[in-house]
Amino acid sequence: MILKSKQNYQKIAMSAGFYPENIVNAIDELIKEGIVESKEGEMRLTNKGRQKIGDMPFYLFSEIDLDLLKAKLELAIKNMPDAHLLEYQWWFTCDTCIRLLGVLTENILLSNPKIAFIGAPILALAFNYAFPELEIYIYDISQTILLYLEGKLSSTCKCVCIDVLNETKDEASNVKDNYFDIVFMDPPFYVEHYVAFIKLSNRMLSYGGDLYSTIFNENIKTNLRERKIIFNEFCKNFTFISMLNNEIFYNVPRFELNTYKAMGYNSEDISDWRYNSLLYMKKNSYYSNEEDINIERGIWNEYCFNKKRIFVKTSISNCINIEIGDWEIKPLYNEDCILKSVSRRYSERDKISLWTSDNEVFVVGRKGLALVNEILTELEQNNKIDLSTLEVKYGIDDCDIHKFIDKLEEITYGR
The missing domain is CATH 1.10.10.10 (Winged helix-like DNA-binding domain superfamily/Winged helix DNA-binding domain)
Structure with a gap:
């Protein structure tokens, strides 16, 4: 503990x-x-x-029905839309959520604490199941995940979609300054994400508020310079209290499982190997909004089909040119369609124009990208596709558009 x-x-x-x-x-x-x-x-x-x-109403971990909580949480996780690599979504295991629930409740001494979870939607759901009367805000990059959670949360919870790394002006207006008593954040394993998450947490926390942050273990490939940048950012506005070592574990998402299989690993060899530590800190200064908001984002459209999530580039100008037919959809690699890495630094990522939550990656021909977005929009909304209208609009013949739609349906509904 x-x-x-x-x-x-x-x-x-x-x-x-x-x-x-x-x-x-x-x-x-x-x-x-x-x-x-x-x-x-x-x-x-x-x-x-x-x-x-x-x-004072204490929030006692010992009074929680853990069997019921775990059953509800496991069911919610099972039915949740898939995590997607594009949004760096690794989620806590159910046991880790319960472990963290115990850690946080031991330190709550306020009668009605206001709590924010940044990038930790599963833990936020567990906390709401345990204490439905608490005011909780869930900040996450995925609108799809937040919409799913909204149907399971109590009325005291609010979901806010925000890209912490590239915060827009509209998103900034939904952040409450110096408001929360407790913030829990789980950033992706990259220095720029940590810096952005720390700055957002500082902005949100009231003076003397508690910050809990996952921090990568000693085996994660970060150099000394990156670690120094992260801890220097923490030290600007926070006082270190204590640390929980190497006890924060993550589920293996489908996209990572498929990547390992494509690299030749057996599924039984792949376990919940990702683990982090937890930092506990106190805020020691007030926030003053003197920083500019980051650049606008939005080069991907998102679609969701029976839990499977698909991201498609919004326009051909956002794609690296690859020599394929105008109306072709083909895997990024000739041999298969699974991306060979889950690293953000992997150079091949820039070539992707269609990317699924199974970590399947495809390139789309120069004329086909707008058509992909239009067809997937119609499929997602269960609308009938008017082939003759699309043929005229895009100048594509009957044979090509049938091949095109067949390929999209295979990508969309296949597993």
């Missing part, structure tokens, strides 16, 4: 170069008065302590 013992405060103080004797002495006084007790290296409130504080 996250340690809150007197010895831990001393270790943190020494590593930071100062000695907060007032904190240590205050803990001693609380122990003498029977307000708190030391148990297994942690400080916990006693019954006397709870009575002394009064009628």
Whole structure:
């Protein structure tokens, strides 16, 4: 668990170069008065302590029906639209969500805390299932995922679609400054994402608020310079309290599973190998909005068919030119259609014009991209496709458009 013992405060103080004797002495006084007790290296409130504080509604992990919570959460995850690599979606395992629920509830001392989850929609859902009366905001890049969650959340929850890395002016207006008591963030494993998530968390948290952030483990391929940038950004506005090491685990999404299989791994060899640590910090400054909003985004259209999500480039100007027929749709690689990496730095990504949540990647001919978007829009809305109108509009013959639609249906509904 996250340690809150007197010895831990001393270790943190020494590593930071100062000695907060007032904190240590205050803990001693609380122990003498029977307000708190030391148990297994942690400080916990006693019954006397709870009575002394009064009628404050504590959020007790021990009072949660964990079997029911886990069953509801597993069902929600099973029916959720697929994660997509384009949005860097690795989601916590169900057991990790329950573990984190216990960690967060131990530190809640406010009667009605306002909590924000950034990039952690599954954990937010678990928290809402456990405490449906709490005010919770869920910030996530995927409108599809948020729409799915809205049907399962209580009325005290609000979902906000935001691309933290490329925040638009409209998205910025939906962020509450200096408002939240607790922020939990789970950034992708890239330095620019961490910096953007930290800045957003600083903006959202009230003075003295709690920030929980996943942080990559020592085996993740980040260089010393990148780690220094991230921790320097944390240190600008936050004070480190403690750390939970290597206990945050992630499910393997379909796109990653398919990539491993394409690389020759057996499915039984692929497990939930991704794991992180957790940082717990306090905000030590007020936020002032002096920074410009980042550039606009939007070069992809998204479609969803029975959980399978498909992203298509909005225009041919956003695609690297590849020599194929005007009305062709073909895999990025000649041998198969699975992208050979889940890394953001993989150079082949720039050639993709159609990308599924199974990590299938395709290129589309110069004239075909607009037609792909129009057909997928009609299919998603269950509208009848008027072939004769499309033939006239795009100047495509009857044989080619049938091949085109057959290929799209294979991509859309195949598994």
